[in-house]
Amino acid sequence: MIYLDHAAATPVSPKALAAMLPYFSEQFYNPSxxxxxxxxxxxxxxxxxDEIAHTIGAKGVDLVxxxxxxxxxxxxxxxxxxxxxxxxxxxxxxxxxxKQHDHDLVKVDKNGLISLDDFKHKLDSKVEFxxxxxxxxxxxxxxxxxxxxEIIRQERQKRYQNSNTTPLYLHSDASQAxxxxxxxxxxxxxxxLTLNAAKCxxxxxxxxxxxxxxxxxxxLTLGGGQERGLRSGTENVPGVIxxxxxxxxxxxxxxxxxxxxxxxxxxxxxxxTKTLARSPASVPNTPIIAQNAEKSNSNHNTGFPQxxxxxxxxRQLANFCPICFSGLDAERLIYRLETRxxxxxxxxxxxxxxxxxxxxxxxIGLSDAEIAGSxxxxxxSTNTLDNVRQAAQVIREEALHEFERISHGR
Amino acid sequence: MIYLDHAAATPVSPKALAAMLPYFSEQFYNPSxxxxxxxxxxxxxxxxxDEIAHTIGAKGVDLVxxxxxxxxxxxxxxxxxxxxxxxxxxxxxxxxxxKQHDHDLVKVDKNGLISLDDFKHKLDSKVEFxxxxxxxxxxxxxxxxxxxxEIIRQERQKRYQNSNTTPLYLHSDASQAxxxxxxxxxxxxxxxLTLNAAKCxxxxxxxxxxxxxxxxxxxLTLGGGQERGLRSGTENVPGVIxxxxxxxxxxxxxxxxxxxxxxxxxxxxxxxTKTLARSPASVPNTPIIAQNAEKSNSNHNTGFPQxxxxxxxxRQLANFCPICFSGLDAERLIYRLETRxxxxxxxxxxxxxxxxxxxxxxxIGLSDAEIAGSxxxxxxSTNTLDNVRQAAQVIREEALHEFERISHGR
Numbered sequence: 001m002i003y004l005d006h007a008a009a010t011p012v013s014p015k016a017l018a019a020m021l022p023y024f025s026e027q028f029y030n031p032s033x034x035x036x037x038x039x040x041x042x043x044x045x046x047x048x049x050d051e052i053a054h055t056i057g058a059k060g061v062d063l064v065x066x067x068x069x070x071x072x073x074x075x076x077x078x079x080x081x082x083x084x085x086x087x088x089x090x091x092x093x094x095x096x097x098x099k100q101h102d103h104d105l106v107k108v109d110k111n112g113l114i115s116l117d118d119f120k121h122k123l124d125s126k127v128e129f130x131x132x133x134x135x136x137x138x139x140x141x142x143x144x145x146x147x148x149x150e151i152i153r154q155e156r157q158k159r160y161q162n163s164n165t166t167p168l169y170l171h172s173d174a175s176q177a178x179x180x181x182x183x184x185x186x187x188x189x190x191x192x193l194t195l196n197a198a199k200c201x202x203x204x205x206x207x208x209x210x211x212x213x214x215x216x217x218x219x220l221t222l223g224g225g226q227e228r229g230l231r232s233g234t235e236n237v238p239g240v241i242x243x244x245x246x247x248x249x250x251x252x253x254x255x256x257x258x259x260x261x262x263x264x265x266x267x268x269x270x271x272x273t274k275t276l277a278r279s280p281a282s283v284p285n286t287p288i289i290a291q292n293a294e295k296s297n298s299n300h301n302t303g304f305p306q307x308x309x310x311x312x313x314x315r316q317l318a319n320f321c322p323i324c325f326s327g328l329d330a331e332r333l334i335y336r337l338e339t340r341x342x343x344x345x346x347x348x349x350x351x352x353x354x355x356x357x358x359x360x361x362x363x364i365g366l367s368d369a370e371i372a373g374s375x376x377x378x379x380x381s382t383n384t385l386d387n388v389r390q391a392a393q394v395i396r397e398e399a400l401h402e403f404e405r406i407s408h409g410r
Numbered sequence: 411m412i413y414l415d416h417a418a419a420t421p422v423s424p425k426a427l428a429a430m431l432p433y434f435s436e437q438f439y440n441p442s443x444x445x446x447x448x449x450x451x452x453x454x455x456x457x458x459x460d461e462i463a464h465t466i467g468a469k470g471v472d473l474v475x476x477x478x479x480x481x482x483x484x485x486x487x488x489x490x491x492x493x494x495x496x497x498x499x500x501x502x503x504x505x506x507x508x509k510q511h512d513h514d515l516v517k518v519d520k521n522g523l524i525s526l527d528d529f530k531h532k533l534d535s536k537v538e539f540x541x542x543x544x545x546x547x548x549x550x551x552x553x554x555x556x557x558x559x560e561i562i563r564q565e566r567q568k569r570y571q572n573s574n575t576t577p578l579y580l581h582s583d584a585s586q587a588x589x590x591x592x593x594x595x596x597x598x599x600x601x602x603l604t605l606n607a608a609k610c611x612x613x614x615x616x617x618x619x620x621x622x623x624x625x626x627x628x629x630l631t632l633g634g635g636q637e638r639g640l641r642s643g644t645e646n647v648p649g650v651i652x653x654x655x656x657x658x659x660x661x662x663x664x665x666x667x668x669x670x671x672x673x674x675x676x677x678x679x680x681x682x683t684k685t686l687a688r689s690p691a692s693v694p695n696t697p698i699i700a701q702n703a704e705k706s707n708s709n710h711n712t713g714f715p716q717x718x719x720x721x722x723x724x725r726q727l728a729n730f731c732p733i734c735f736s737g738l739d740a741e742r743l744i745y746r747l748e749t750r751x752x753x754x755x756x757x758x759x760x761x762x763x764x765x766x767x768x769x770x771x772x773x774i775g776l777s778d779a780e781i782a783g784s785x786x787x788x789x790x791s792t793n794t795l796d797n798v799r800q801a802a803q804v805i806r807e808e809a810l811h812e813f814e815r816i817s818h819g820r
Binding site for chain 1: 411415418419420421422423424427434435436438439440442443444445446447448476477478479480481483484501502503506507509510608613614615616630631632633634635642643644645646647648649741744748753754755756758
C-alpha cells in the first residue's frame with residue numbers, strides 16, 4: 001500500500017509512540033493528585049506543553065490543550081461575539097463556527113491565495129475577529145500571515161486614533177503546517193493559533209490553542225478548572241506527551257522535510273506527465289499533458305487527457321500536490337487506485353464522507369467537471385522517492401485507462 | 411508503592427492497551443477517508459462504540475464520544491436552558507455547569523444519600539433538567555437512581571395532565587460506577603448518562619455521553635459533523651477502542667470485582683482498627699476506635715484516637731473506603747504515608763489541587779476538624795488483599811504517630 005493522504009491522518013511516529021507508552025499503565029497518575037508520582041506526571045505534562053509551545057515560539061502557559069483542531073478553533077472563536085472575517089476556503093470547523101457570528105468571507109484567487117484587496121476592503125471598523133488558516137487543508141496553499149497581520153496592525157492603529165475600542169484578533173489554523181513551516185506567533189503577529197497533533201505524527205484526539213496576551217476566551221467546558229479554567233477535565237497526559245515528541249521531531253526536521261517533499265513532488269509530477277513507454281493499445285503513446293494552473297491562465301478544459309496541478313507550488317506546503325483530471329470521475333479513480341495499492345482521497349476526509357462538493361475547489365473557480373476529477377495528494381512519513389514514483393506511474397496508467405474508457409463512451 | 415486512589419485515575423488495563431496499540435501507527439487512517447483501510451478503521455470505531463453502549467444496555471448510535479466526563483456533562487447540560495436540580499455533593503463539572511442555569515441544590519444526608527423528600531419538594535413544575543451522579547466521586551455513595559427516575563416519571567405525568575409542556579430530563583454522571591454497578595439506562599429511566607474511560611481502566615481524554623431518544627442537544631464544537639453533528643473533530647480511534655476493551659472487561663468482572671473490593675474493605679477496616687500489638691511508647695496499646703457513621707448518631711468527636719468510616723457501606727461503591735481521623739491534618743498524613751509507600755489523596759484530585767475544602771464533606775455535615783482529617787481511599791486493579799492489609803497497617807501506625815504528636819503538643 002502506498003499512502004498519499006497524510007493531510008487526512010498521519011501515523012503516530014515511533015518517537016511519539018515510545019514517549020507516550022509509559023503514561024498509560026505505569027505513570028498513569030492524575031496530574032492533580034498530591035503525591036510525588038502524580039507530581040512527576042504533572043511535571044512531565046507541563047514540560048510537554050512547553051515543548052509544544054517552543055515549536056511556535058511561545059511558552060507552555062500560553063497554550064490550552066484541547067481534543068483537537070476543531071475544539072481549538074471553536075474555543076478561539078469565543079474571543080469575540082462580534083463580526084468575523086474568514087476565507088471562503090477555510091476548514092469546515094471554521095466555516096461552521098463563523099455561522100454563529102455576523103461574518104463575511106474573503107475571496108481567494110485561483111491558487112487559493114487570499115485576495116489582500118478584498119481583505120482590506122472587508123476589514124471594516126466593526127470586525128473583531130479574523131480567522132485565516134496558515135495553510136489550506138485541501139490545496140496546501142500557504143497564506144501570507146505576516147502581511148495579513150500587518151494589515152490588522154494598521155487597522156488597530158486606525159481604531160486607536162479614532163478612539164474606536166473595538167478589539168481585533170487574528171486567529172490562524174496551523175493544523176497542516178507544523179511539520180513544514182517555521183511558525184513563530186510573535187514574529188507573525190498571531191493572537192490565537194490552532195495546532196493539531198494528528199497531522200504531524202502525534203495521536204488523534206489532541207490539539208492545542210495558543211492564546212496571546214490580552215485575549216480573553218470563554219471556556220466551552222466548565223469543571224475542575226484545569227488549563228487555567230479554560231478547559232476543565234483530567235489532562236490527556238499520554239496524548240500531550242506524544243504531541244510534544246511529534247512536534248519537536250517535526251520542528252527539528254523542518255528543512256529536511258521540506259526538501260524531501262519538494263523532491264517527491266518533482267518526481268511525482270515528472271512521472272505523472274511523462275510520455276508513456278507502453279500505453280494502452282487504444283491510446284497509442286498518448287502523454288498526459290501537464291496543465292499547470294500557476295503558469296497558464298488559459299482555459300483548463302483544452303486538451304485531453306491532461307492533468308492540472310492545483311495551486312501555486314511556490315506558495316504551497318511542500319508535501320501537497322493536489323491534481324485535477326478534468327472529465328474523469330475521481331471517486332471511481334480512487335477506487336481503482338486502491339485496488340492497485342495506492343490510497344488517495346478526493347478532498348478533506350470529513351467532507352468526502354458526506355459526498356458534498358468541495359467548497360475549496362469551488363472557491364478557486366474550478367468547474368464541476370474539474371472538481372469531480374480532483375484528487376488531494378499529500379506526502380508524508382510513510383513515503384519514499386521510490387514509492388512516490390511508483391504511485392505516479394499507477395495513477396498515470398489508471399487515469400489514462402479512465403480517459404480511454406470515457407473517450408470510447410463506455 | 412501501594413496506590414489507594416483509583417477514584418482519581420486508573421492504570422490502562424493490559425487488554426485496553428493491547429487493543430489500542432495497533433491504531434496509533436498501523437491502523438492510523440482517518441475513519442472518514444474513502445479507502446478500504448480507512449473504512450476498516452471506521453468499522454472498528456463503530457464496533458467499539460457499540461461495545462461501550464452495550465455495557466449500559468444501549469446502542470452505539472445513542473452515544474456521543476467526548477474527551478472525558480467533564481465534556482460529556484457539559485454537553486448533557488445543553489439539553490435545556492431551563493431550571494436545573496442537582497445534588498450539593500456533585501462533581502465540580504456539574505456544579506460549575508449548573509451555575510449557567512437557574513438552579514437549586516438538593517440536600518443529602520450524613521452518608522451523602524439524596525434526600526428524596528427535599529428532591530420531591532424542589533422538583534417544581536419549572537424544573538427541566540435533573541443531574542444526579544450514580545455514585546459520588548468522594549464518598550462512593552450510590553444514589554437510588556431508579557427511585558429518582560420514578561419521581562421524575564410521576565412529575566412528567568402530572569405535567570402531561572396539566573397540559574404543561576415543560577420537558578424534564580434526567581442526567582446521571584456514572585464516571586465512578588461503570589466497573590462496579592450493573593448499569594442499564596432503560597431500566598433505570600435515565601435520559602442522559604456520562605461515562606469516563608479513565609476511571610475504569612481506559613485511557614485519559616476519552617468519555618461518552620449516552621443520549622436517550624427525544625433528547626435534543628446543542629454541540630459545544632462545530633465542524634466536520636462527526637458524531638451526528640454533536641461533536642465534530644476527527645475521531646479519537648485508539649482511545650475509543652481502548653475504552654471499549656476496558657468497559658467490556660469491567661462489565662464482565664462486575665460481580666467478581668464487587669466481591670473482591672468488599673473483602674478489601676473488610677480487611678482494611680479490620681486492620682485499621684485492631685489493637686496495636688506494639689504501640690508507640692507514649693500511647694500504650696491504644697487502639698484506634700472505629701466510629702462508624704452508619705451505626706452511630708453520636709457526636710463524632712468523642713474519643714481520641716479514632717477513625718470514622720464515612721458513608722454507608724451498604725449504599726457505597728465497594729471499592730470506596732473514605733475515612734476521617736478527626737483532629738489530624740490529612741495533608742500532613744498523606745505526605746508521611748507517601749514516604750512509606752502508600753499513595754492516598756484527601757479528596758477529588760482537581761479540588762485537592764486547589765487546596766479548597768471539600769464541598770462534599772461539608773454537605774454531609776462534617777466539622778472543619780473532621781474535613782481536615784479526611785482521606786479518600788479507593789481500591790482498584792493495582793491492589794491485592796495483602797497490599798491493602800499492609801497499607802492499613804501503615805496508615806494505622808502513621809495516624810497513631812500523628813495523634814501522639816498532637817497529644818504532646820508537638
